[in-house]
Amino acid sequence: MTTPAEYYETHRELLDKAIEAAATREYWSAYPESPSKSVYGEDAAPAGERAFQALLGTDFPIEVPGATGTAATERSPYGIALGIRYPKGDPAALVAAARAAMPAWRAVGPQGRAGVAAEILRRINGRIFELAHAVQHTTGQAFVMAFQAGGAHAQDRGLEAVAVALAESTRIPATAVWGKPQRGTDPLRLAKTSTVVGRGVALVIGCNTFPTWNGYPGLFASLVTGNAVIVKPHPGAVLPLAITVQIAREVLAEAGQDANLVTLAVEEPGEGIAATLATHRDVRIVDFTGSSEFGNWLEANARQAVVYTEKSGLNTVIVDSTDDYKGLLRNLAFSLSLYSGQMCTTPQNLLVPSGGIETDAGHRSVEEFGADLATALDKLLGDPKRAAGTLGAIVNDGVLARLTEAGGAPGVIHASATVTDEGFPSATIRTPVVLRVDAADEKTYTREWFGPISFVIATGSTRHSLELFTETVRDHGALSASVYSTSPEVLEAAREAALEAGVHLSQNLTGGVFVNQTAAFSDLHGTPANPAATASLSDSHFVTGRFFTLQSRHHVAEQADA
Amino acid sequence: MTTPAEYYETHRELLDKAIEAAATREYWSAYPESPSKSVYGEDAAPAGERAFQALLGTDFPIEVPGATGTAATERSPYGIALGIRYPKGDPAALVAAARAAMPAWRAVGPQGRAGVAAEILRRINGRIFELAHAVQHTTGQAFVMAFQAGGAHAQDRGLEAVAVALAESTRIPATAVWGKPQRGTDPLRLAKTSTVVGRGVALVIGCNTFPTWNGYPGLFASLVTGNAVIVKPHPGAVLPLAITVQIAREVLAEAGQDANLVTLAVEEPGEGIAATLATHRDVRIVDFTGSSEFGNWLEANARQAVVYTEKSGLNTVIVDSTDDYKGLLRNLAFSLSLYSGQMCTTPQNLLVPSGGIETDAGHRSVEEFGADLATALDKLLGDPKRAAGTLGAIVNDGVLARLTEAGGAPGVIHASATVTDEGFPSATIRTPVVLRVDAADEKTYTREWFGPISFVIATGSTRHSLELFTETVRDHGALSASVYSTSPEVLEAAREAALEAGVHLSQNLTGGVFVNQTAAFSDLHGTPANPAATASLSDSHFVTGRFFTLQSRHHVAEQADA
Known part of the structure; x- marks a missing residue:
């Protein structure tokens, strides 16, 4: 077992750099976007492809609370047979398991949670070739793009969300001593404690085209701010998020936490599990990427939750x-x-x-x-x-x-x-x-x-x-x-x-930068300033609705050295 | 005329201190809570009382866009006759005037807006005795409490909101140069600009008991983040907010801005102007303090706006x-x-x-x-x-x-x-x-x-x-x-x-601190973690929903010194 605090120490320098990069908005990236051997090593590419191939036609190895049967809903735009079966999720069981996992996660605190998140991202990056194949054969992205946008850039967006979440959830220090001067007597002195409390169970609803790039910010922002996250992939693009959830559960368990802090919610198309989960009274955060139609429905109907949507518009x-x-x-x-x-x-x-x-x-x-x-x-x-x-x-x-x-x-x-x-x-x-x-x-x-x-x-x-x-x-x-x-x-x-x-x-973009592309740590993606979205990836607003800061205070005696 | 930039320079040290205090949560206060002569000067108390007395039975001197007649709705819990008449507001005219004022205010930028806000607070503090009488005779607070809670502490809460709003709206720097290394060629270089854009017209709905203490955070948070603010006082406690709006308009005009960035919306009891304004399509921010009944109604019905409520509960x-x-x-x-x-x-x-x-x-x-x-x-x-x-x-x-x-x-x-x-x-x-x-x-x-x-x-x-x-x-x-x-x-x-x-x-509060009291810059007041409120005064969450950051980018050549 590695404690969350130990993971934080391991990844502290990376997290500090990420926070600094998000503050300066200059160029920075944590995960190399080049699939070359000189970066990822001689064996990474073939090993990743073998790992992907080994999953085809099998039962994807993942535990899902209250699973009932399996679903195999993916079809490769490249025409190869996938046939991967996932345990089907049960909304009530998923929410109950998520709730049960939260109190211990709250006690870990922001730094420990960010450490665990950084470790999850490290292992995701370690499986980047496998993930690139998974992204390619669910979204139709060409391999190099799947490696970059679905791999390294998605990981950067995930780390960016971790950094912004960590920075914002630690603006108010965990402890402070308040001493108010009094005329003719000792100051009033209070010791104050501030605790970050997650808003509640979070739901990430993935899309068909960018399951990781659009899914990671909400997943990591919610996790780092103390919430349990249910990941509901698009039926057409399950594998990239299933691998992600698998890795997250593995790291959480190794950190002594309940693996159900991150769970997978798979359905047959049309079962409507996203709507059921999104309107569950204990689901308090919803991240959604996809059509304006369902996004607007979520905004209107998931009233018990804060809803972050990225929909569509007229570019x-x-x-x-x-x-x-x-x-x-x-x-x-x-x-x-x-x-x-x-x-x-x-x-x-x-x-x-x-x-x-x-x-x-x-x-x-x-x-x-x-x-x-x-x-x-x-x-x-x-x-x-x-x-x-x-x-x-x-x-x-x-x-x-x-x-x-x-x-x-x-x-x-x-x-x-x-x-x-x-x-x-x-x-x-x-x-x-x-x-x-x-x-x-x-x-x-x-x-x-x-x-x-x-x-x-x-x-x-x-x-x-x-x-x-x-x-x-x-x-x-x-x-x-x-x-x-x-x-x-x-x-x-x-x-x-x-x-x-x-x-x-x-x-006047005429060179190697394209209007479609935004870079983590520098470009915001989307904005609630127009109807196409209710959030920007990733600014303070994207994370501050995901947690509360609760305070406790009591008198303390004058400090000996004061 | 004093420009917003000049006001920022004037108050920069104060603003820096306020930002630091909100970050450390140690004791700090900008406005003395003691009404003593040694603090506010020999003449301040009698002059303030004279100023208050001079308002009784008169038409309160304030311009209101589209005003239609007057209303005199206040009654002193101390039994003295007030009889102050205020111009009655017209929702459509108020919203139109607020909208028209916003583009020039956007161009001022966060620092200039914070400078103007600090100047408004300076002048509010300069009229603290007059305001204390106004608070006493509308809320029923005893004079010293009205001076402290309705005066100095309210001003501290206002400055705290200014500080948090300034800090959060400048997390992303206004300009940055992004340079992405390219193999075998020059880096891709983009100059990026980030502009803070207010969400839209803001509405502050005041309460009968703490018009300033509960009204200032929303007012100043919205103003500093680039919005125009319509202040709708409780019919029983108009004067403290009318004086506040009067001062704000005076400073804004002197800063070369449209005074209609802050307007007063007065009604006869029961006219429902708060509901009309809160559900107007161009009102995008609502701050409310008062009953759970109307607060819950606002949350359910002011769907076009972000709604910050402080309601009631079971302490x-x-x-x-x-x-x-x-x-x-x-x-x-x-x-x-x-x-x-x-x-x-x-x-x-x-x-x-x-x-x-x-x-x-x-x-x-x-x-x-x-x-x-x-x-x-x-x-x-x-x-x-x-x-x-x-x-x-x-x-x-x-x-x-x-x-x-x-x-x-x-x-x-x-x-x-x-x-x-x-x-x-x-x-x-x-x-x-x-x-x-x-x-x-x-x-x-x-x-x-x-x-x-x-x-x-x-x-x-x-x-x-x-x-x-x-x-x-x-x-x-x-x-x-x-x-x-x-x-x-x-x-x-x-x-x-x-x-x-x-x-x-x-x-274990047994001394001079009471559970009812919270101190600005240290204690959060309220929390969206339970049904009594949807906001905390004042944390990042309280301000990040009030603005958007919009970016613009273009290629730039390699820097000469790079």
Whole structure:
């Protein structure tokens, strides 16, 4: 057994660095994003793949309180057979087990809990190749992206949440002596103790596309602030979170804690276990990533809980002018193509003045811009191998159906095509569709088309673009926004519009940073400032609702040395 | 004109000290609580009284957007005529004016806003005597208490909120440069800007008993985090907040800001302006102190807003044993008598084992304990002048009605008596009533009896007391709790019970600190851990929901010196 305090000492330097990085917002990462042998060692990649393969078609080894039968609900977008069976969760038993585990966890205190969390992340990182395969074959992310976004970056986001949770839950010191001077007599002296108490049982509802990246912040923020966490994966992406829960339970048990501080809640699709758990009177925290429909339902109905949602919206690009037209097209084409546009941050609405834009390659009409973007997409995706590595696979039939619907609509300027992956001949891989619509056609573009579907929207002017941007984001939300302009006035107006709309803004991205991507410890992801989310990953607000600080005080005599 | 930045420089040292004090939780206070001439100067007291007297029977000088007529709704519990007329507020005009004021306030930034807030507090402190009279004659607090709790301590609580808001809204630096190393090429470099954006229009709904102490934290927390604030006083206690709003508007205008960042919303009783404002789509923050009934209504109905409530509950004292029986009785008698028990923290339920308690004065049966407490009350309140100074006056007819109801119930062990204040012969002053009831009579003591009404509840044992404590507080809430015991085991069990119940705990208070009182910068007041509140004054959680941090980023070239 290693005590939580010992884990804290082991990981103290890492935790201190993480807290410092979250405070400076400069570049920092704890987990290498390169899957190279020089980083992770000669055997890591094949061992990880073997571990993944060994799980296929088996009963996943994990204990679940009150389990009733098993469910095997996953299907690889790459077409391989998974057939992994998980014990099915029983809501009442899960909540009861979680509650029972909490008092001893409370007594551990913030530092010990952060130490245990850091150890869980260390072991998750130790299984990063296995997890990358798990992410690839549940989400459809290409392997390298699954390794990075689903592995190292998710772990960074998890550690960031640990750091912010530790920092915020220790702002009020555990002990203090208060001495109030009194006229003509000794000071009044009180010894005061402050204890961090978790809000209650926490529920993490995972999504199909980024089970770890979007799941880890809530999981670790709740755990470190003293709560037990029930992890309810999307039926299509269970394995990455099942492995995570397995590791967490292993570390918790070794730390002398009840393993039921982290449990897995698996269901058959449609059983509605998420809704049942989220509205249970003892579930006091809900983290959700997914559709606006269910997210809004949770916000309206899980009234006994604090609800952190990341839903969907109308990610927007305002194109005004550029001095690097090639860079703009290359950057935008990549943003639209990466993971087949199945990121909650992929641009959907590209606002371009109908009069065209000024570029270093001369004036480009809106038609020419559309054609140039289509060409950039073809160039990026011309080589099938590179295309497959960028696009990944289509995660589910819903995305495919929307792609078909969009492809049949008028105004297509880049049609979606099928791509074949040599390694996975049954993979479902498609290039993006881009349509041209008019600003008046708002019925089309104010609907969210999750997947590789975007619109070049001809507006009256850049000023009109900015108005449309503010209005549509304010009403429908957005998780990302960007602007291209060479005009300081337009950039300033875009920054103001983004503040009014309530969305983070990227400006003139033409190089190796993409609007879809945010970096842990520096970029906030999402914001409750618009309807697409009720939280930012990870700021103080994301953690302060997860715990209470309770005080106790009593008189003490004058200190001998005072 | 003095710019917000200049106000920040003026008050920077004070703000730094306040932030440090809130972090260490040691004793600190910014505003002297003594009304003595040596502190506030020879003329301060008479000048303050003259200023108060000059307001009586007049139109209070304040601009209110869209005002429609006036209202004069206050009545002094000390029996003097007030007759101050305030412009009546119009919800739509108030919200529109508040919204219009916000963009320029956002541009000021957190430091400038904190500087302006500190200047407002400086001028509030400069009118502390006038405010003390205003608090006395609206709440019924005796003058010295009105000066301290309604003056200096309220200002400390306000500054504490400023400090916590400034600290939390600047955790993410306004600018940062992020440089991610790239293999074989220059790092990716982004300049990042983070802007604090207020959540929206804020509403502060004041209470009748502590308009400033309970009103200032929400007012200043919202203001410093970039919001405009509409202050809606209780119809019975308008003046203290009207003076506050007047001062805030004066400072804001002098700082070149729109005075409508802080406005006054006055109504005739029963017009329901609080509900109308609280559910307005553009009101995004609500702070409320008052009854559980309206507080719960706000939580359920003001769904577009984040709602911070401080309601009411069953404040409990667990009496097990003591080595200072006299001190216990003296302390408890004072807690029950201070401001006629009209504090949200006044003990109501005193849990005593039916087998009696061990004390340094020997074993005392529950009957003897009740009699001793009655004697202690009589001793404390025997001298009418001292009694009036401790009791203050009864704030309204609701309290009087409950007092009559309790006095007519069986089991009275200390009857309420009338006290006459020489200075205010028409004042309504009453001593506390104490009743003895059995633990089985929970219908009586699980109801909240706001006012000078307490119950000695005979329980089966201290263990039973602790169980009752946990159950009743968990179900009905509490704003304070205390325990008396000489047993380390009982104290430990009481601390655990308080953590389970979710309430702050005082232990063995026998001296000059009382369970009703909390000190800014050290004691949290209230907690969302039980149903009596959804916030603590003032921790990170109290401020982080009031703003968003929005980021903007763009590429930058390698720094010349890098």
